[in-house]
Amino acid sequence: MLNESAVLEALPQAASEAEKRVRDRGATEKAILRAAKALLSEEGFQNFGINAVARRAGCDKQLIYRYYGGLNGLVEAIGSDLGTWVRDRIPEDTGGMFLLTYGDLMERLALLFLEALRDDPLMRRIVAWEVSENTEQVRRLAESRSKALSQWLERMKGSLAPPKGVDAAAVNAILIAAIQHLVLSASAGGQCAGLALKTAKDWEKAATALKRIVRGVYG
């Protein structure tokens, strides 16, 4: 008995979230959500499971079942936060530029999106998840993200209209696809299709090429 308690006391805080949380359901729920996000950001969806989240949150997995109804509910909760992502991560102003044409706008948006994605590991993991699995979980996640993104695009567009004769929806989807894959690929292996993407200089090159592409279609 003495041994047991001694061992327990000697153990380091079991998990980063542990702290001495008192009986506070709200706080615990938040801790779980934060742990889930952090875990997903850092480890990816491979090792994302009830046990891992519980460990990270420093609580029993039973609580995840109770409060979120299992992993699905937890993922859904993560998805709910996605709507605010764009608002939080992407500046709404024009950076002091005058965006006179649709081309101006899309160039700026493309670069903003690129930056935001590069800076947000959680978002990257979710995008990677989206193209790797096709479960209900992921589908819902993808939808949240897609909706938030398109709302942002719509909001920023204002009254600017794309050039006639260009299928802007399709072109923009391709641009977004390019950006997402570029960032994912860089994040995973430091390069994409032979193009190094590590240093700031590498990224400048990529950004320049991206601008050129946008200008090519939209003028």
Next chain:
Amino acid sequence: MLNESAVLEALPQAASEAEKRVRDRGATEKAILRAAKALLSEEGFQNFGINAVARRAGCDKQLIYRYYGGLNGLVEAIGSDLGTWVRDRIPEDTGGMFLLTYGDLMERLALLFLEALRDDPLMRRIVAWEVSENTEQVRRLAESRSKALSQWLERMKGSLAPPKGVDAAAVNAILIAAIQHLVLSASAGGQCAGLALKTAKDWEKAATALKRIVRGVYG
């Protein structure tokens, strides 16, 4: 005892590869490799493991350790085949077209690559794997693929040169990224960034937009 044998006989072939393989190491090796590829194509890398491959191949997992030195070796064997992928899946001729400019060429190559990727589930899974994990396994796989792809590009390029002042390497990397993500996204959820990618008509739209983008940069 009687029960046992009866049950065994009543069971369907445990795995699709089973057949009545006689003691033939070469054949078994091939069966394992085929099983691995099929499994990866159909299930993705999530459930790709020693046990699953062995089940699918209808043999004991021990043989995978013996013949390939474990999963790593097996994946490497899959990677070795990747060099021939481009040769096998992408037509080398110009489809009766005259490719006079770099723009002509890249438009054609982009569409060829898009088609080839859409038609090859294994390749899609590997690309998805590449952006989702960063293990030695995947890195080697990615390198094989990248090398094969760049060799193909080089070979097809011939003497055509990109327009001055354009960083073709960067632009092409972005184009490839776009194509890959487009196909992956479609394969996973039937759409990409809000653009539906299910019917042939959907894909025509995407192809048209892609052509427009290529023409925009390369003329």
Next chain:
DNA sequence: TTCGCTACTCACCGCATAGTGACAGGCTGG
């Protein structure tokens, strides 16, 4: 036939996972 090599199978280990049921401790209202 018997020996020996090789292809192959089986049974097991340790360790993870998801999920569940029972229980303990604190707070609150009666």
Next chain:
DNA sequence: CCAGCCTGTCACTATGCGGTGAGTAGCGAA
């Protein structure tokens, strides 16, 4: 005070995984 609810913990099952050591079955040569 005590009863009951709520928060949190623990122990346990069932299942899967990767990995290994030992044993079996067929085939060819002496």
